[in-house]
Amino acid sequence: MNNIDLKKARAVTGAEAVANAMRQIEPHVVAAYPITPQTPIVEYFAKFVSDGVVRTEMIPVESEHSAMSAVVGAAATGARAMTATSANGLALMHEVVYIAASSRLPIVMPVVNRALSGPINIHCDHSDAMAERDSGWVQFYAESNQEAYDLTILSLKLAEDESVRLPVMVSLDGFILSHGVEPVEFLPDEVVKEFIGEPKMIYPLLDTEHPVTYGPLDLYDYYFEHKRQQVEAMENAKKVFPKVAEEFYKVSGRKYDFVEPYKLDDAEYVMVALGSTNSTIKYVVDWMREEGFKVGALKVWMFRPFPKAQIQKYLNGRKGVVVLDRSASFGAEAPLYEAVKSALYNVAIRPQMGSYVYGLGGRDILPEHIRKAFEDALSGNLIADEQRYLGLRE
């Protein structure tokens, strides 16, 4: 995690941090619908609108399906358009989430991770965002409120890059981050304005001199090629992201990458995870290192496109790799595990691997749980084809 200068930081919730990123981006249009735990983001933002702090036009839509639909319409005009949601809201949007990516609209959407119904639950897990992992959106997962703020700003620039033109989801863990207070260093408004620049209008719908048709019927003679272009755009996102991250580093002093290694240099056993749990993992790594165990962690910042090369680079030759997933894939391996395992198919020295599902429906993950998984690895007790659970009553 990037170091924060506490003298310059303010103590805020993740929701307030993200809402302020949105304030600084000042999108032309925000369409949103309330759902716990995303709600405070829209509430903060609505207040900015009513107080005239931003010029943004807000559409208080009657559903998330309409939120994403309106954002697609707005983005097609070349306007910057944003929304934010969680769980059932994201699931309700799904049809249009897919259309947004296929239409190559650079929409940025914070997703405050919450368990999908049913049964209904309001707490954190990643089942909502994971259900959209093949929707064609770039996906980031934030460890902290600072990261949620930074990634929201950074994502806009990545999304709008001409060779990318893809929507981006910034995932932040429901309640843990959205409602948890942490120090966040905000960039000055002008710095954000300059960093994101003016949006480039590409085929703007409202250009009546050059009328365009958005969303045509695209059958077997062209659809496939268009999907191929989307695959390419994702590859381009991998190329462009380091440049955007470098520019962000220049203005903020904070470094972002596909993944973040933690005490990996000599680590023999590595834990891989998404989101806020990485802070707990780092704590356990420190604790176990004090006892002499060669353990480390690899945080995955970008889940889509999946940073295969970086995963290979950091995990090749380790003795054991433990992957933590905050969502299940019923009938198959958990999503992060499956992706990491598949990436390691080609490496020179394959590590032993273990899959651990944890935290569904907001179940707490404790340092002891993480230590237990590390100990399984240390004792050579990892079975690649076995899914285990942390913090579950069986």
Next chain:
Amino acid sequence: MPVNLFGLAKTFENRAEDIGLVQGHRLCPGCAAPIVVKFSLMVARKLGYEPVVGLATGCLEVSTTIYPYTAWTVPYIHNAFENSAATMSGVETAARALKKFGVLPKDKKYAFFVFAGDGGTYDIGLQSLSGMIERGHKVIYILYDNEGYMNTGNQRSGSTPTGSNTTTAPVGKVIPGKVQLKKNIVEIVAGHEYVYAATVSISDPNDFFSKIEKSLNFDGPSFIAAFSPCVRFWRIPDGAANSISKLAVETKYWPLYEVENGVYRVTRKPRQFKPLIEFLKPQGRFKPLLSRPDADEIVQRLQEYVDRRWERLLTLEEATKGKPIR
């Protein structure tokens, strides 16, 4: 002078591509939907607006934009089936925002249209439409009502009339086709209170044009229900869209009226009405119904129904005269 047929014909003579929807699309010959579109766009154009159109999935959408071709010479967006109103809410809002931010000139006169079928309006898109109207987006939502899911092959919708033969409510040995009544979409829309809502028919162009003109001038959302014969699944001849539309108005099946801020006004009051059977008989979609032994009785009930609805409409007109909600 209000916009009229001759004026428009003159303006667009040899300038068909300026209307917004050009030839080469693949709608069935004789389909009323493109006429509904052209009637609407011509008025906007004539009055100096730049139309921007949003479509719901359906016959009109699939037949006019088969990639890499498009029949649209005006900005066009199709998103999905049920969300055309929400999509155009976004477009309309973006236009306001871009003007506010100084990206677009403040005096640019856009006219935002939705064209959606009855399935996309009465059924799956009803929520999106309601949201758009309630929020007051300045969008003209035009329903082309062909009374069924035609794009997918003539399935029943909330707009399909009683007794019509569709593939999901076929006239069978036991069940006489669709047994429910057609929803009254205009009243549902009018219930949003701050809205201009009207019915139109291509058989009465000047009434049609004047309602589009009113919509353009109305400072809020408008909803136009356009009767839109489907030659294919109504089983009528290619050239019959207009005559069937005319019969719909003359038999009280499709009264021409408007509701402006709660005030009802019947815009056409034929001196003499024809019996409903004259509207039903020429259409193959009612043939299975009319071949049933109990046909007379069913037609009689439908006749009573349209009579009562007409009376009710006149009563509403009388009752709301000079009493706008706002």
